[in-house]
Amino acid sequence: MQNEQVEEGRRDFIYLATGAVAAAGVASVTWPLVAQMGKAADTRAAGSIEIDLAGIAEGSQLKMLWRGKPVFVRHRTPEEIAEAENADVSRYPDPQTDTERLVPTPSGEVNPKYLVMIGVCTHFGCVPVGEQGDYGGWYCPCHGSHYDTSGRIRKGPAPTNLAIPPYEYISDTVIRVG
Amino acid sequence: MSGHASTYEPKYAAGRWLDKRLPIVRMGADFMTYPSPRNLNYWYTFGGILTLCLVAQIITGVILAMHYVPHIDYAFESVQRIRRDVPFGWLLQPMHAVGASMFFFAVYIHMFRGLYYGSYKAPREMIWILGCMIYLVMMATAFLGYTLPWGQMSFWGATVITGFFGAVPVVGESLQQWLLGGFSVNNATLNRFFALHYLLPFVIAAFVGLHVWALHHAGQNNPVGIEPKTKKDTLSFHPYYTVKDGFAVVLFLLIFAFFIFYQPDALGHSDNYIQADPLKTPTHIVPEWYFLPFYAILRAVPDKLMGILLMLGAIAVLFVLPWLDTSRVRSMRFRPVARMFFFIFIFACFILGLCGAKSPDDMAFTVGERVVNGESRLIGLNFVWLSRIGTFLYFSYFLILPILGLIEKPTERPDSITKSVLGDKHPKPAVSG
Structure with missing residues (x-):
């Protein structure tokens, strides 16, 4: 009788151990099956692009593809800059001053003429259209989000401002994105 | 698959041989x-x-x-x-x-x-x-x-x-x-x-x-x-x-x-x-027609996450419908009030479909014009608000059903399926049941 109880305890342990090993095995096989769908090494490595700002006329916008997404570089007019800088951002959905949305040039100052953004609406990823909408900035035709001349969300369903990509000035007129 | 008593009888030896080993013909016949x-x-x-x-x-x-x-x-x-x-x-x-x-x-x-x-x-x-x-x-x-x-x-x-x-x-x-x-x-x-x-x-x-x-x-x-x-x-x-x-x-x-x-x-x-x-988004993105009602619900809400949750909710609520409808009477034929709400629900689906196809800021209908700061503005209902009404009607069907089942008085139902088809007159004796 006593002998049988000992046997049962051993058996439970063996069941549990076997189950644990099997579960670990299934998990370790499942992980590659799931992870393969992530970004591949070549997609990750899709490097940086250099943009020459001198070629962009005042009041016009350059669109370039970076990591499959459009990057907007707008050479803003003095009126647009004034509008972006003088705005009272405290009541905006995503408060950010214009300077916070720019990157310093080699001289350490920001150059408000050039606004660099990812041209993807923060709602569902459409490409907003320039010089449209209620605030003279960008307007997303998909679900009606309005951005101002600094790319800040003012009206519509988008939750945040148009994103700023990682970039730096490598000279006064050339930037590197990525 | 079928729960009823099988009446299949293989006519040939080959059929009987197969029926003992893999009754697939029987399954089809019973079906x-x-x-x-x-x-x-x-x-x-x-x-x-x-x-x-x-x-x-x-x-x-x-x-x-x-x-x-x-x-x-x-x-x-x-x-x-x-x-x-x-x-x-x-x-x-x-x-x-x-x-x-x-x-x-x-x-x-x-x-x-x-x-x-x-x-x-x-x-x-x-x-x-x-x-x-x-x-x-x-x-x-x-x-x-x-x-x-x-x-x-x-x-x-x-x-x-x-x-x-x-x-x-x-x-x-x-x-x-x-x-x-x-x-x-x-x-x-x-x-x-x-x-x-x-x-x-x-x-x-x-x-x-x-x-x-x-x-x-x-x-x-x-x-x-x-x-x-x-x-x-x-x-x-x-x-x-x-x-x-x-x-x-x-x-x-x-x-x-x-x-x-x-x-x-x-x-x-x-x-x-x-x-x-x-690099270029079409000026007006629309899904295929069969997704339009859900697209309208998505756009009816100004908040991104809430819009998605509401849209998913519109589908998820269907899964729990059997427990939302508290009435014991199945057919709307005998539920005059529920039937009315059913048709309002269908109407809401069509309204939402229309809203999904239209640009949210366009006007669904106008009743006049007024001048504000020198700009003329249309007075009426735009598609955002129409889709909000549609969304409300859509969900209200599922909110009304639990209450309705308890308070609605259904009309009289026939005693049997046969009586509902033939009335009270007796059907001719069936030849083979």
């Missing part, structure tokens, strides 16, 4: 002789029509896959090549594309029929839930398939829909990039969408098997919503309903053929004849 309520009307033919749709989509789909190239540089042209150069491609590609629309047309009638006659109520909850699962997988399959021609609507539809996953708190962005296989919709995305679009129809087929199994186990509902009590209340599936379904299929195919041969692009969008361009 064909399944006793169905004798009062099923034409709304009940859509199950058969939907089976045909699924088979047609799988056959044409496998054929299209032989000519399609799932690569961003070739996908668009390969679809155009199918339509212009591949023998009978002009026929097979529209069969598949129009077929998707016909599939949804049929599934919506099938679902509305289930709602009207209370087919989701005990003991048929599993039939209904499996049906909802099929509908869900159908939507995924249709979305994935719409991406494949790699036109502007394909690309931007995929961008918007995968953007839903980006709205998930904390892990949203990683989840979205995992689904896309990159930072944005790219070649990896197209490739996996193709693979999944090929896979999911077989998942649907499996669910259909379970759906029919549950149907034959619990028994079919019928327009009066009373269970068959005697043998007189039922008819053999074949030939009574095979012929009835067959006639409905012919009418359905007439409409199908009209679109294939005369209006192959009427149900699609002309922007999908422009190759996908990641």
Whole structure:
């Protein structure tokens, strides 16, 4: 009788151990099956692009593809800059001053003429259209989000401002994105 | 599959030999002789029509896959090549594309029929839930398939829909990039969408098997919503309903053929004849017509995450419907108040469909004009507000049903299915039961 109880305890342990090993095995096989769908090494490595700002006329916008997404570089007019800088951002959905949305040039100052953004609406990823909408900035035709001349969300369903990509000035007129 | 007593008797030795080892012929025979309520009307033919749709989509789909190239540089042209150069491609590609629309047309009638006659109520909850699962997988399959021609609507539809996953708190962005296989919709995305679009129809087929199994186990509902009590209340599936379904299929195919041969692009969008361009969004993105009501619900809410949750909720609420409807009476024929709300619900679905197709800031109707700061503005209702009204009506149906079941006084129901068909006069003695 006593002998049988000992046997049962051993058996439970063996069941549990076997189950644990099997579960670990299934998990370790499942992980590659799931992870393969992530970004591949070549997609990750899709490097940086250099943009020459001198070629962009005042009041016009350059669109370039970076990591499959459009990057907007707008050479803003003095009126647009004034509008972006003088705005009272405290009541905006995503408060950010214009300077916070720019990157310093080699001289350490920001150059408000050039606004660099990812041209993807923060709602569902459409490409907003320039010089449209209620605030003279960008307007997303998909679900009606309005951005101002600094790319800040003012009206519509988008939750945040148009994103700023990682970039730096490598000279006064050339930037590197990525 | 069938729960009724088998009447199959193999006539030949070979049949008897097989029947002992694999009773597959018996299964088919029992299926064909399944006793169905004798009062099923034409709304009940859509199950058969939907089976045909699924088979047609799988056959044409496998054929299209032989000519399609799932690569961003070739996908668009390969679809155009199918339509212009591949023998009978002009026929097979529209069969598949129009077929998707016909599939949804049929599934919506099938679902509305289930709602009207209370087919989701005990003991048929599993039939209904499996049906909802099929509908869900159908939507995924249709979305994935719409991406494949790699036109502007394909690309931007995929961008918007995968953007839903980006709205998930904390892990949203990683989840979205995992689904896309990159930072944005790219070649990896197209490739996996193709693979999944090929896979999911077989998942649907499996669910259909379970759906029919549950149907034959619990028994079919019928327009009066009373269970068959005697043998007189039922008819053999074949030939009574095979012929009835067959006639409905012919009418359905007439409409199908009209679109294939005369209006192959009427149900699609002309922007999908422009190759996908990641730098340019079409001025007006719209999903396929069968998604429009949900798209309108999504846009009715100004908040991104809330919009998605409400849209998902519109589908999720269908799954719990059997427990929301507290009435013991199945058929709306005997529920005068619920019937009224049912028609309001249908109306809401159409209103939402209209709103989904229109630009949110456009006016649905105007009652006048007024001048504000020198600008003239229209007074009336725009589509955002109309879609909010539609969304309210849509959900209110599911909120009213639990209360209505408790307070509504149903009208008198017939004693039996036979009496509902023949009245009180006695039917002629049946020849063979």
